[in-house]
Amino acid sequence: MMKIDAITQEIIQSSLRATSEEMFLMIAKTAMSPIIYEVLDMATAITTAEGELASAGSGIPAFVGALDKTVQVIIGKFGLENIKDGDIYVTNDPYFGGVTHLNDVIFVKPVFAEQQLIAWTANIAHWNDVSGKSAGSMSPDAVDIYQEGIRIPAIKIFQDDQPIDSVLDIITHNSRMPDFLQGDLWAQIAALRLGTRRLQELSKKFGVALFLAALDNYLDFGEAKARTAVCNLPDGTYQLTEPQDDNSQLAVSISVNNEHLTIDLTQAPAQVPGPLNLSRDGTLLACRMLLLSLVGDRDVTNGGSFRNLEVITRPGSIYDVEAPGACGIYFETMIRLNDVLWRCLAEQIPGALPAGNFASICATILGGQHPDSGQHYSIVEPEMGGWGASAMGDGASAVFSAMHGDTFNCPAEIAEVRYGVAVDQVALNPEECGAGEYRGGKGIVVDYRIKSNDSFLTCAYTRSVVPPWGLNGGFDGTTNRIEILRPQQAPTRHAMESELSLQAGDTVRVITANGAGYGDPKKRNRKTLQDDIRNGYISKDYAIEVYGW
Structure with missing residues (x-):
């Protein structure tokens, strides 16, 4: 391991956060849709070359934890050896790294320096309409994902930094609002390119080897913060079952063992015919948000922050949906899960939440x-x-x-x-x-x-x-x-x-x-x-x- 002095480490960490924020502002200043430029229904992030979250900008907390998973799916699908400088990838499919639902479109771009993959820039934003049976592409009565819109299954959309026109045409022509779609798409592409330039400048200033070592150190720091937060909780297993609006019951079990947090969701209801299902990756986001509420310092959030968290799900349940289950209203299941987990700790650990x-x-x-x-x-x-x-x-x-x-x-x-x-x-x-x-x-x-x-x-x-x-x-x-x-x-x-x-x-x-x-x-x-x-x-x-x- 390369030794890095504390000042240099802090400069690189702060530069990563600043780059994530600058990408966020780029989208906010250039997007076409009010839900992006006014509501800020989006997020930006930087990951390591292997796809671990290195830094996150402002935006929806649940989105930030989605972007590293997309990068990992891209790497698994294409292989690191086939990923080239100038490539850009896109997905919105919960079964192919999209994590959430079809409206949330993710773009990721590999960052190269000295002919070496050193990081990825990534962003996600909610598009107003991506086809499907209903305008707005969210239908509480949808019965499978095919009714919810066009599926973009982790594909390459740019090569040699030039758009693949056929892919753009397919996506654009599957929206009721193509002008808004194109405006939002190019805002996200611009942010990726901006982030890429900043990371290349940073690695040139400090050297690639030191830059990569600083990323590793930062992940270890995030892990230490999370372990300390969990250590402050009394050891034990906490359980809660809560009735929901539809008369179903949500049951959770949280185990605290020294520095480790285990969340068992195997008693979840079976996945439903409607769009309230959640992908396993989406379930991880709800659990990660609970952990971050205990850590209390979002500025240091990175992939290391979740190394002491284990989440157990049951395939075919609402927390681990299997294709072709609909996911368009996933967000209500995610927030319900986060709330039940929150209540489980709040009621049994006074003053925690x-x-x-x-x-x-x-x-x-x-x-x-x-x-x-x-x-x-x-x-x-x-x-x-x-x-x-x-x-x-x-x-x-x-x-x-x-x-x-x-x-x-x-x-x-x-x-x-x-x-x-x-x-x-x-x-x-x-x-x-x-x-x-x-x-x-x-x-x-x-x-x-x-x-x-x-x-x-x-x-x-x-x-x-x-x-x-x-x-x-x-x-x-x-x-x-x-x-x-x-x-x-x-x-x-x-x-x-x-x-x-x-x-x-x-x-x-x-x-x-x-x-x-x-x-x-x-x-x-x-x-x-x-x-x-x-x-x-x-x-x-x-x-x-x-x-x-």
Whole structure:
């Protein structure tokens, strides 16, 4: 092993993180779709030559852990000896390194220096439409992956740094929004090229041998941080079974043994005919997010961070789907799994984690004909919600789920111009719940007013029946759902819908859950309680009834 002084090691580490961030900003500044450039539904990363995660930029936490797996699939499929400088590969298929679902398209590029493969640049972004039976390519009623869109099974899309036109044509012509697709594709390609240049400059500055040694050292550092975090947990086996909205039961077992964490998911339900299945790699992401919440330092996340984590699944279950199972709504199963794991530790290791949160992506897909341009539009929105309180304080209000981390909501002005809907309301959820010594954060209420006839709603919400769970005497939160308000008709409630018909004048009201509370409400600080009433978080009647004010 080459010895590296601490200053040089830190410079190289920081340079890797800076390169990942610069690639992220490149996509954000050049992409075509608002879900990428406004919501930031994407991620960037650098891996080692062998496909271990070396550094990650901002973006969706669950995405970051997907990119190393794609590189490893590419290496396994093509062989290192056949991978050349100037190649770029693409996949979106959960059965071929795509990890998530067909909308999330991954590009990876090998980085060469001194005729040696030294690293890979990689990125992933959500494309608005990749064909399939439904506009937006996500259908809660899909029965297999063939109904969800075009499958891109880990193939080469550039050779000698030039596009393979036939591959581009096939992908482009399988989208209802080809202009957006091409704009997003080239933004991702540009980011790969930028990252490649930065890594080549870095390896030239320090030398290839020292650069590679620094990557190895960094992975070891990530491993040490994760082992320390697990060491802080008491040894033992923790188990939890939780009912879900559809009356199924999710059972998990977490074993802590010194520095090692084992998660057993073999009691999972069998894979389902619908799109709520999760690939094994996707399941690993949910488990890794739990581990990172314990480590608490995302800046040092890399492949070494997960060396002390073992995940056991059962093929043919919802956590280890077998082809051709549908995966389009995988994200709700992933966040449900992460939430059950979170609760398992939170309830049995006091103070380790906060109480339950809204824990859903709350995917809201609206589409139709733009009232001004006449072109097809498709709005794909994750929604913000309320987080649970902890022993340290109140839960956060109007924040995205753990899975969506660094994303943003699409501004009303952008939605109204690009999508052709009117955003009549964005407010905190006024429902009273989540009481505790520290109260749960507030979800949101958003009204989208439809402006074109023959529009549609597709949505995928969980935590629509079973609310977020309180801790240590704290009260439960509320539930996620959508209400459709039609003129002269009673409101209707929805959570899982595929292409529900909408007409001009209808309002789609998004309501996301308030988080759960922590501790006995009677112990809440009186001054803080007065501020809650003054700020409209709770009413006087609720304060008297629940908090003893």
